[in-house]
Amino acid sequence: MSKLLEIALGLVTGIGGFLEAGSLATSAQAGAEFGYQLIWAIALGAICIAFLVEMGGRLAAVSHHPLPDAMRERFGIRFFLVPLLAVALVSFLVLASEIGGVCLALQFTTGVAFRWWALPVAAALWLFLWKGTFGLVEQGASLLGLVTLSFAAGALKLHPALHQVGAALLPSLPTHDPAKYWFMAVSILGASVSPYLFYFYSAGAVEDEWDEGYLGINRAVAGLGMTFGGAVAVAVLVCAALVLHPRGIQVDRYEQVPLILTEPLGLWGFRLFAASLAVACFGAALEIALLLAYLVAQGFGWRWGENVRPRHAARFALVYSAALLLGGLVIVTGLDPLKLTIFSMALTALSLPVTVMPLLVLMNDPDYLGDRTNGWLSNAAVLCVSVLAAVVALVTIPLQIFGS
Amino acid sequence: MGVLRKVAVCLLFAACGRSATGTAERTRAELHSWEATRALLEQEAARGAVPAVFARQLRQAAEEERRKAAAQRERVSAR
Numbered sequence: 477m478s479k480l481l482e483i484a485l486g487l488v489t490g491i492g493g494f495l496e497a498g499s500l501a502t503s504a505q506a507g508a509e510f511g512y513q514l515i516w517a518i519a520l521g522a523i524c525i526a527f528l529v530e531m532g533g534r535l536a537a538v539s540h541h542p543l544p545d546a547m548r549e550r551f552g553i554r555f556f557l558v559p560l561l562a563v564a565l566v567s568f569l570v571l572a573s574e575i576g577g578v579c580l581a582l583q584f585t586t587g588v589a590f591r592w593w594a595l596p597v598a599a600a601l602w603l604f605l606w607k608g609t610f611g612l613v614e615q616g617a618s619l620l621g622l623v624t625l626s627f628a629a630g631a632l633k634l635h636p637a638l639h640q641v642g643a644a645l646l647p648s649l650p651t652h653d654p655a656k657y658w659f660m661a662v663s664i665l666g667a668s669v670s671p672y673l674f675y676f677y678s679a680g681a682v683e684d685e686w687d688e689g690y691l692g693i694n695r696a697v698a699g700l701g702m703t704f705g706g707a708v709a710v711a712v713l714v715c716a717a718l719v720l721h722p723r724g725i726q727v728d729r730y731e732q733v734p735l736i737l738t739e740p741l742g743l744w745g746f747r748l749f750a751a752s753l754a755v756a757c758f759g760a761a762l763e764i765a766l767l768l769a770y771l772v773a774q775g776f777g778w779r780w781g782e783n784v785r786p787r788h789a790a791r792f793a794l795v796y797s798a799a800l801l802l803g804g805l806v807i808v809t810g811l812d813p814l815k816l817t818i819f820s821m822a823l824t825a826l827s828l829p830v831t832v833m834p835l836l837v838l839m840n841d842p843d844y845l846g847d848r849t850n851g852w853l854s855n856a857a858v859l860c861v862s863v864l865a866a867v868v869a870l871v872t873i874p875l876q877i878f879g880s
Numbered sequence: 881m882g883v884l885r886k887v888a889v890c891l892l893f894a895a896c897g898r899s900a901t902g903t904a905e906r907t908r909a910e911l912h913s914w915e916a917t918r919a920l921l922e923q924e925a926a927r928g929a930v931p932a933v934f935a936r937q938l939r940q941a942a943e944e945e946r947r948k949a950a951a952q953r954e955r956v957s958a959r
Contacts, residue, residue, distance in 0.1 A: 583937070584933075584934050584937065585931075585933070585934070586933065587933040587934075587936065587937065719920075723916040723919075723920060724909070724912050724913055724916050725913050725916045725917050725920065726909065726910065726913040728910065728913065728914075728945060729941050729945065731934075731937055731938045731941045732917055732938070732941075734930070734934065735917075735920055735921065735924060735930075738924045738929040738930055739920075739924065739929075742927070742928070742929045743928060743929050743930070743931070745929065746929065746930050746931065746934065
């Protein structure tokens with residue numbers, strides 16, 4: 477019974493935690509611009525992140541090593557600095573995007589410009605981490621994140637042609653604007669395969685003191701949680717494809733996105749959209765700020781833990797405090813949160829080989845995993861998606877910068 | 881790697897093709913997009929599906945972006 481409860485909680489975390497500023501913006505843009513055509517990118521990203529999350533949990537359960545700690549031990553400090561900087565940089569940009577997402581939700585409902593909300597939101601996030609526990613961050617935010625299921629309700633109310641949605645699970649070539657199509661595809665992959673998801677999950681598994689008895693739960697949570705989470709992102713894309721695409725509306729500003737829920741759900745659609753954006757981004761920002769602290773503290777062997785009082789893990793608390801302050805300051809500058817989000821996602825895709833390869837090496841090392849090392853399928857799936865996403869990102873990012 | 885190279889070459893060709901014609905087309909699409917956004921907003925506002933405070937923000941954003949796109953169209957046609 478307790479295992480079923482753990483799986484249920486994991487599912488809630490997967491559903492509530494999957495959608496955030498990046499997946500919301502990229503799915504809405506893709507649906508508005510290309511209809512259902514890019515659903516395959518969400519599916520591919522969900523499969524890849526399910527494998528990565530499962531690996532992060534398995535490493536923690538079998539070796540009892542947090543991922544950064546194992547990486548430093550296995551590769552040495554000089555090599556470890558490369559993935560550390562890559563993950564820290566992209567995660568910081570994503571953190572700023574998430575803070576921007578919360579601020580935009582507040583702007584939509586109050587009319588006060590988003591930049592004025594940046595520091596109060598950063599302070600609220602900091603207070604939550606300072607006073608809260610790991611369980612509160614992980615499960616509290618995810619439970620509230622269930623409000624994002626409103627996109628599924630909206631999509632169902634719009635009566636999508638299910639055979640067309642199913643057909644779009646297979647990749648197809650673009651009918652127009654190929655550069656934008658591939659850029660959108662890598663941004664979706666970057667949003668789905670965010671390193672923070674599996675680094676945070678792995679750190680959480682150590683924090684929750686997982687052992688090999690959790691391997692079954694880990695597999696179920698990773699597989700089902702990411703599948704359902706991916707389905708919510710598909711629902712966002714379907715809403716945009718049915719509301720914006722037929723009218724020729726492209727998503728150039730975040731202000732256009734609430735319309736995808738007002739059409740099927742009326743005023744409640746607007747309220748649910750604002751709540752989804754605020755809650756999903758707030759939850760993601762908490763996880764990313766914690767991830768940055770885990771990454772640095774575990775990597776350098778400092779005392780760490782969200783369940784430890786800040787005064788007993790001062791450097792750990794300092795890292796998330798500084799990250800939140802700097803992330804808030806990025807939004808204070810008035811940088812367009814949508815552009816920041818989309819480019820953060822594309823950069824995330826570009827950095828995937830650097831952030832994923834060390835994990836793959838660890839997952840094939842019997843010194844850490846014993847007889848629980850990776851099979852060929854998980855190695856091949858993660859390797860192919862990471863390299864493909866990085867190569868396409870390398871080509872499309874300059875095209876988007878210089879093309880528009 | 882052959883497939884990846886082909887994708888890269890296609891994308892580079894696509895980028896090279898983004899000359900004045902490409903910019904004009906993109907600007908036209910943007911203008912249409914913002915006019916359609918405005919129309920959808922008014923439709924939603926009329927049935928009370930968006931609060932006035934949000935409708936004001938989206939109207940302002942649509943006007944700003946429509947003006948930018950119109951100025952861009954002027955520049956392209958003057959070339």
